[in-house]
Amino acid sequence: MRSRGFLLRLAVKNLTRYGRRTVITALAIAAGVGIYIAMDSAIAGFAGESDRLYAGYETGDVAVTAPGYWEERQRFPLDRLVADPQAVIDTLRADGLSATPRTAFSGELVVRYDPFPEDGSLQAMFYGIDMDRDADVFGLLGSIEQGRAPDAGEDGLLIGRSLADRLGAEVGFPVTVTTRTRDGFHQLMDLEITGIFQTPNPVINRRAMYMPIGLVDTVLEMQGAVTHVHTVLPGNLPADADYRRVERLLADVDGVEVLSFEVMNQEMAEIMEIEDNALQIILFLLGIIAVVGISNTMLMAVLEREREIGMMRAVGVRNSEIRRMFFYEAGAIGLAGSVVGIALGSVLVWLLVNIGLDYGFLLDGVDMDFRWDGVLVGVWNVPTMGYAAVGASLVAGLASMVPVRRILKKTVTATLRDDH
């Protein structure tokens, strides 16, 4: 143990030999660690924000549908319905959970010249929502920036700000929606835009429109059935145990399937997995830079001290102790770089958390499936900082092994000769 302490002290003193080289290498590592921490923060922030907006405006924490609905959801099927949504809602409410029904359907929005700037139509997704209960689960009704939500029995429509701007729509403008009933017959609705909402979820701002669920029930001949019942669970984002709780509550309700947020968020999770892989590639590249930098620094140190290493081996210092000394030396450079990197990363994360990075202007007119409004807001991820510091120090230490191995392969007498 004493020899370990001596080698550690010697390693630290050796760092003072090559001040500029040590500082440059440590700064390179610091830059890598700082960038990694900031990127991790940004990606975690992006993922968290995306989940929050998806749950908060589209899915809730748990959704109840008819079996098989979710797999077919892209075609907005009206043949897979929750027949008795009230039974589901009552069961959930009895256990203290808020719940609200929604019916999703596809249709065509038709607008005409005067008051609209021009005639036109577009395929869109429509939702019948319960005007009294929807706000218990979703943030939509709290995001109306102009006009109001339609009353329960009113032929009114809520549209997003992005869509309204695209169409040149204002509150009070009439529109027509064409769609098909539950039985497949053509149906037409004449509605008035009663409100324009602006949520942080750009997908619904651009694509979704909302009307009273009673109107949808009548026009689509739903006979009280709905496509979804959504509920919100305690906590920030639902855990598996919360989902199981809902599943247990509805075990006796026929003809329903309980969808966890994880299932509903699968596509986003896959996108985030790609993002994670990209981060891993960046981490790998940063690691390569660190390894090359530290190897080069240590190679020069080893070559310059070849005779000294020879002396140490001659007087009985074991090869393992010499390896350990260089491991400590390189690890200390890595640690110093990590400390500076954490400081740098913390500054970047602070900026991301408190100010954010707004590059929404790059996304103007870009229709993406990301639930993200273009302001990148980071999150603090302290474990990542710890892992980055430990990882960088270890990688740095291990990177020193290559040049040290090279010198230790020589005989003691050859290192003592030192032709350098």
Add this chain to the structure above:
Amino acid sequence: MITAQGVHKHYVDGETEVHALRGVDLTIDAGEFISIAGPSGSGKSTLLNLIGCLDSADEGEISINGTKVAGQKVAALVELRRQNIGFVFQSFNLIPVLTAYENVAMALSLLGTPDAEIRERVMSLLRDVGLEGMEHRRPSRLSGGQQQRVAVARALIKDPAIVLADEPTANLDSETGEQLLKLMKDMNRSRGTTFVFSTHDQMVMDYADRLCRLHDGEITHDERRSA
């Protein structure tokens, strides 16, 4: 006691094979102060390396205190050097970032000696070699002679059975070289440590109690003098 019997050593220098030692027979008793002299290329450094277990003989046998060097595992030879052999090099080979004290203490630290004992022994030895008050100086702030004194102290601090000194005065002026030789002879007398020098410096030869001359890898002269 060190014995070498019929020792041969070849090595390759570029494209030339050098027969550095040609059947060397030598016995060095404990406590001797012996100089192995000869011109450059005579094989004296090679013989010192073999005695110091830094290299192995191609033929013949070397024993240190009855232990045959040949056939020992590398780790065992490292331990032998760590415990029993001290080295003094021509170019001092001190670690520049360590103070005189730390350079000397290194050997004891590696042996796991308690700090208090290290301090006592190192300070005492630095006093003995005339470096009292200079223990906090780094090598760059010491003269060549002082650096070699630190190197001698480093070799002696672990009370080794043998100190091997390869041309220890080669980088010193004659006055400093003589002071160093006196110091080493004092240590030899007071501690009973065996000193083996390689040299072509006449002054070192004059100080030795025994002089072996090597020429083309063979011992051509072995003379014991009265102490």
